[in-house]
Amino acid sequence: WIWMEEEAAAESPCRPLAAVPITLLSGFLGAGKTTLLRQALENKEGLKVAVVVNDVAKVNIDSKLVRERTVGKGDDDLADCVELQNGCACCNASDELLEGMSQLLRLAKRRGIKYDRIIIELSGVAEPKNIRREFVEAAEAGNESMKLVELQTMITVVDSPSFTELYQSGDSINRRPDLCAEEGEEVVESDRKVVELLVEQVECADFIVLNKKDKMNPENMEYLTGVVGTINPSAQIVPCEWGKVSLDTVFGPPKGTSWVSKADDEDDLRDAVAAAKHLRDKKRKEPDEGHACDDNCGHEHGHGHGHGHEHGHSHDGKACDHKECENSDSIRQTTTSAAKKFGITSFVYSRRRPFHPQRLMKAILYLPVKVDPETGKMMDSWEFPHAKEEAKNGDDVADGSCMKKIIRSKGFVWVANQHRSAQYWSHAGHYFELRALGLWWAATALDKWPDGGDNSSKEVQKIVEDFSREEPSQRWGDRRQEIVFIGIGMHEKSIEKVMDECLLTDEEMKTYVEQAKLSPADVVKVDTATNSAVSV
Numbered sequence: 001w002i003w004m005e006e007e008a009a010a011e012s013p014c015r016p017l018a019a020v021p022i023t024l025l026s027g028f029l030g031a032g033k034t035t036l037l038r039q040a041l042e043n044k045e046g047l048k049v050a051v052v053v054n055d056v057a058k059v060n061i062d063s064k065l066v067r068e069r070t071v072g073k074g075d076d077d078l079a080d081c082v083e084l085q086n087g088c089a090c091c092n093a094s095d096e097l098l099e100g101m102s103q104l105l106r107l108a109k110r111r112g113i114k115y116d117r118i119i120i121e122l123s124g125v126a127e128p129k130n131i132r133r134e135f136v137e138a139a140e141a142g143n144e145s146m147k148l149v150e151l152q153t154m155i156t157v158v159d160s161p162s163f164t165e166l167y168q169s170g171d172s173i174n175r176r177p178d179l180c181a182e183e184g185e186e187v188v189e190s191d192r193k194v195v196e197l198l199v200e201q202v203e204c205a206d207f208i209v210l211n212k213k214d215k216m217n218p219e220n221m222e223y224l225t226g227v228v229g230t231i232n233p234s235a236q237i238v239p240c241e242w243g244k245v246s247l248d249t250v251f252g253p254p255k256g257t258s259w260v261s262k263a264d265d266e267d268d269l270r271d272a273v274a275a276a277k278h279l280r281d282k283k284r285k286e287p288d289e290g291h292a293c294d295d296n297c298g299h300e301h302g303h304g305h306g307h308g309h310e311h312g313h314s315h316d317g318k319a320c321d322h323k324e325c326e327n328s329d330s331i332r333q334t335t336t337s338a339a340k341k342f343g344i345t346s347f348v349y350s351r352r353r354p355f356h357p358q359r360l361m362k363a364i365l366y367l368p369v370k371v372d373p374e375t376g377k378m379m380d381s382w383e384f385p386h387a388k389e390e391a392k393n394g395d396d397v398a399d400g401s402c403m404k405k406i407i408r409s410k411g412f413v414w415v416a417n418q419h420r421s422a423q424y425w426s427h428a429g430h431y432f433e434l435r436a437l438g439l440w441w442a443a444t445a446l447d448k449w450p451d452g453g454d455n456s457s458k459e460v461q462k463i464v465e466d467f468s469r470e471e472p473s474q475r476w477g478d479r480r481q482e483i484v485f486i487g488i489g490m491h492e493k494s495i496e497k498v499m500d501e502c503l504l505t506d507e508e509m510k511t512y513v514e515q516a517k518l519s520p521a522d523v524v525k526v527d528t529a530t531n532s533a534v535s536v
Helices: 033-041 061-070 094-111 126-139 160-168 194-203 218-231 265-283 323-341 356-365 401-405 459-463 492-498 508-514
Strands: 002-004 020-026 047-054 116-120 149-159 207-211 235-241 344-351 406-413 420-430 431-439 483-486 524-527 533-534
Touching: 002 323, 020 033, 020 126, 033 047, 033 116, 033 207, 047 094, 061 116, 094 116, 126 149, 126 194, 126 207, 149 160, 149 194, 160 194, 194 420, 207 459, 207 508, 218 235, 218 323, 218 344, 218 406, 218 483, 265 344, 265 406, 265 483, 323 344, 344 492, 401 406, 401 492, 483 492
Parallel strands: 020 116, 020 149, 047 116, 149 207, 207 235
Antiparallel strands: 002 047, 344 483, 406 420, 406 483, 420 431, 524 533
């Protein structure tokens, strides 16, 4: 259903918007999305807000709750509505969602008004990354509505007391109807793991609302804030009760260029790498003693590249007196302090040498991801690492127990038997995926790069920075291991040792070099003198 609130107010001249900003609201059923949405609809600030409520049922229970907002207040306050028949917005109802927004815009034009914001409440099983992708594809396809709207803010509402239980669950979505359908409603068919979708919701968000904090003791709430803030260090964490959050903070004007809504999957990975490296640099007040390396060690050397997107307004070296910045800084400081207190850490595993596929599989099986082929159930028990446990000092490598401290890992992987194809590594709790992303950029024709390979493009420069500048790895272009590991009581050196044992040996590298000659040659390299991509 789609509602249009007609509480009129003059548009603020200090925040002109060329397009109507859109907010996506994600989270499992019961997290408190509708309660939070009510707060927006009952605002007294005079904003003109259109709302799209989408769920996986023929009769949307949530829409009835929101609809109560208009009962008994006269015809002028009754909501106009367009019905979305069925399906998740990221699946079979996506075209209908876009058409619904088009109808809203036409309605606004006829009435001579402009919405201050459109809020889309997604179903419990909706995938925010897919919705984001659909907006991009609709714009590229020339959808006229996309010229009048802008996906601007992505919000995820988390049921705080249930977070740990959901994270350590090995269930698929279709085994947890309580997360996606009211009693008696049709359960969506999805093989995705609960933890997989939960992590996507947390990572694909500008704001993470930790709802029901009144049902958490202070220490557990602080712990959850640290965990969530480490999984998504770019988001603003908003603890609350009964969905009561500052509308100015969550639905207000942007504080600069939004990161999540403007990113794609590769940007997500780059930003996670940059954030982990940034946190590591802050911790290291002195240069890392490290180890002595030669040119063949496979470790990442030289300068580091941060690909963080722009955030917020410029302070130009002056003290900022914006209240929203003060609140954001305070929350981030709290998140960092909580992470430090509970031993929640992250690091980036970076190497310029391929993995041996069999040894890599052995390392993967140290994670709690083994499945019984007959029953389909998880074979490993796993619980969220205890906040008070201390990291071991290297005696946890032989049995792989160091890998059980990892709660989240993701990144780019280079496997020896997939010379031309980049692999995507994604792990959370009982969930693991290693899948092909596509060709490495070195193996992709320059005119197939973003913006046609124009070296003045920011997108092209991001890719260029991923190419190695040092021998002997320079010949391999952007091929690399670059995995972000997030854990609790995690021992970095032990995990690095497990992963290093998967790398090809010097003798195996000689064989790899010969085998690579049988594959099509790379077609792009980086001219180090000009720092530009060139065809070869």
